[in-house]
Amino acid sequence: MIGDQPSTLLDKIWNNHLVHADPGAPDLLYVDLHLLHEVTSAQAFDGLKVAGRTVRRPDLCVATVDHNIPTTDRSLPVLDSIACRQMEVLRENAQSHGIRLFDVGDERQGIVHVIGPELGLTRPGMVIVCGDSHTSTHGAFGALSFGIGTSEVEHVLATQCIPQRRPKAMEIRLKGDRPMGVSAKDLILAIIGKIGVSGAAGHVIEYTGPVVESLSMEERMTICNMSIEAGARAGMISPDTTTFEYLRNREFGPNSDEFADLEMEWGSLKTDDRATFDRSVVMDVSDLEPQVTWGTNPGMVTGISGRVPNPDEIEDEEVRDSAERALTYMGLGPGTPMESISVDRVFVGSCTNGRLEDLREVARILDGKRVHSGVHAMVVPGSTAVRRQAELEGLDRVFRDAGFEWREAGCSMCIGMNPDTLSTGERCASTTNRNFEGRQGRGGRTHLVSPATAAATALAGRFTDPRGT
Amino acid sequence: MHSGVVAPLDQTDIDTDQIIPKQFLKSVSREGYGDFLFHDWRTEEGGAINPAFILNREPYKGASILLAGRNFGCGSSREHAAWALRDFGFRAILAPSFADIFRENADQNGLAALSLEESVVRELLARAHNEAPLRLTVDLEQCTVADSSTLVASFEIDDFRKMCLLGGLDRIGLTLRQAEAISAFEQQRWPNRPEVAPESF
Numbered sequence A: 001m002i003g004d005q006p007s008t009l010l011d012k013i014w015n016n017h018l019v020h021a022d023p024g025a026p027d028l029l030y031v032d033l034h035l036l037h038e039v040t041s042a043q044a045f046d047g048l049k050v051a052g053r054t055v056r057r058p059d060l061c062v063a064t065v066d067h068n069i070p071t072t073d074r075s076l077p078v079l080d081s082i083a084c085r086q087m088e089v090l091r092e093n094a095q096s097h098g099i100r101l102f103d104v105g106d107e108r109q110g111i112v113h114v115i116g117p118e119l120g121l122t123r124p125g126m127v128i129v130c131g132d133s134h135t136s137t138h139g140a141f142g143a144l145s146f147g148i149g150t151s152e153v154e155h156v157l158a159t160q161c162i163p164q165r166r167p168k169a170m171e172i173r174l175k176g177d178r179p180m181g182v183s184a185k186d187l188i189l190a191i192i193g194k195i196g197v198s199g200a201a202g203h204v205i206e207y208t209g210p211v212v213e214s215l216s217m218e219e220r221m222t223i224c225n226m227s228i229e230a231g232a233r234a235g236m237i238s239p240d241t242t243t244f245e246y247l248r249n250r251e252f253g254p255n256s257d258e259f260a261d262l263e264m265e266w267g268s269l270k271t272d273d274r275a276t277f278d279r280s281v282v283m284d285v286s287d288l289e290p291q292v293t294w295g296t297n298p299g300m301v302t303g304i305s306g307r308v309p310n311p312d313e314i315e316d317e318e319v320r321d322s323a324e325r326a327l328t329y330m331g332l333g334p335g336t337p338m339e340s341i342s343v344d345r346v347f348v349g350s351c352t353n354g355r356l357e358d359l360r361e362v363a364r365i366l367d368g369k370r371v372h373s374g375v376h377a378m379v380v381p382g383s384t385a386v387r388r389q390a391e392l393e394g395l396d397r398v399f400r401d402a403g404f405e406w407r408e409a410g411c412s413m414c415i416g417m418n419p420d421t422l423s424t425g426e427r428c429a430s431t432t433n434r435n436f437e438g439r440q441g442r443g444g445r446t447h448l449v450s451p452a453t454a455a456a457t458a459l460a461g462r463f464t465d466p467r468g469t
Numbered sequence B: 001m002h003s004g005v006v007a008p009l010d011q012t013d014i015d016t017d018q019i020i021p022k023q024f025l026k027s028v029s030r031e032g033y034g035d036f037l038f039h040d041w042r043t044e045e046g047g048a049i050n051p052a053f054i055l056n057r058e059p060y061k062g063a064s065i066l067l068a069g070r071n072f073g074c075g076s077s078r079e080h081a082a083w084a085l086r087d088f089g090f091r092a093i094l095a096p097s098f099a100d101i102f103r104e105n106a107d108q109n110g111l112a113a114l115s116l117e118e119s120v121v122r123e124l125l126a127r128a129h130n131e132a133p134l135r136l137t138v139d140l141e142q143c144t145v146a147d148s149s150t151l152v153a154s155f156e157i158d159d160f161r162k163m164c165l166l167g168g169l170d171r172i173g174l175t176l177r178q179a180e181a182i183s184a185f186e187q188q189r190w191p192n193r194p195e196v197a198p199e200s201f
């Protein structure tokens, strides 16, 4: 409650961070954690310098390199000199402003949205920003966390605040029983399929209901991660004991003395019973099956037993046009059964599905088997810590024995800024979050799937329901 | 007030990966992205110019107003998308709706991302194809869009955004005017800072 007004989780975090409000202007919010990476920060630091400004709270900033680092042998020099320069500039900026950087070679390096939670930097109730749209990931902890542009990065560096209009609150309630073998990735793909890629524009999504409560933290991160793909700048899940347990014994997490008090405080971070959302969507997940995208945005998705749709049957002209265009780009004919489509590449990784549970699931399916002879498959762990732990558990052996490449941590083929890309016409089953034209390489054809579906597909050489393997 | 040639791009959900593909995000500058705007659509495989793409055709080469389908600028937060559009010469984007982060990035760069009724956009798309070049005048003060003779649409925009677009605001400077409020907030938050990580680094 705020005063005696029932309020949403969004309202509570918002009001807790409100530094200043002027009628007509955006509210000024305090930022607890500002994450930085090499691709969207250089121009911001430059802007500060030009204006003669400094970083207000370097202690609340954390930087890493993830987007364009190679995932091959780290002892070799980076061949791409422009990418190299960008990383170098981040090093210089971090050093001159006293910002902590988890650089190549640091055990804590990794994709920014994987390391934040894993190091205990991400906490319930925080406002977190980063020059990256998948900052929505951290909302899994009951934080308000969203991506910003480079000018806003500069703004936060200079002021530790961000001017924002209060977004609307949207509830997505998942009900029913989640069928065995239907992953968090399948849930979020199905949600985007239902509400569309701009379905939550202008809103912050709060995911609620027993299905959500039963998810692990890593699964919650997968869901919140792709909120942006539904048009929401942020997604969030109220913190509970699953959240608190995850946060114990993290390097930068709270120490055990603080924990009891913090749990009390965090326990109040939930939407009050009588609070109302601006919009509510209820989805029954009982009949869901593993999902695969067929088109060029994440909303173009169907169940694994489904078929590529026929654009002629789509009424809305614009939707039909984009479906037609997507099928041409993807090289698919209407009515093709998804399970008959063969793939050239399989990619497991990214801030959506590059965490330990994802890798364990892939290894479970691959164990003792061999990747189909026509498939080039790769696992890129989301962080160096994920890589180390996977190796401790022997997962790397399973991957290698199955014929997967086992790489160093980074964004890799999720964005293809480093040498890991698709060639024209290559078709890829990918555990990432965007199947936009050219996302993984010009002319590349990306199908978004869960880690389990990626593994089963790698074995069979075509899209395959992982529940049979 | 801005007048210019309108380039129609009849597609919905145009994402920032299309506006400026990732291989151009490695620069550490804010300039020089115009040549790479819509790169994979503007060029053929191998780099030759794709003569069919609208921005490679006369009279659209010099267009300064882009007309597009709903949810323009979705996907990645890369401000490079706004930089590339501006650098190419665009001053206004007219569409039924925009992705939230893109609109903010556009505001920050004096690129007017203005929402018009979907039916109006459709009509304008048709006109831009038929009577090329369609020239429009966007008046931010009056919140109107007009052709040479008549008003064709009006839009809503709040005063704050209007001021940003008209170039009157140093946004960081504006926040820094609240320095006292920011310090007071910090003081209240951490009376004996530092105790809550991550500031305990």
Ligand code: SF4
Pocket: A066, A067, A111, A112, A113, A132, A134, A350, A351, A352, A410, A411, A414, A415, A432, A433
């Ligand atoms: S893994 Fe992909 S989506 Fe995630 S931060 Fe990296 S490039 Fe962005």
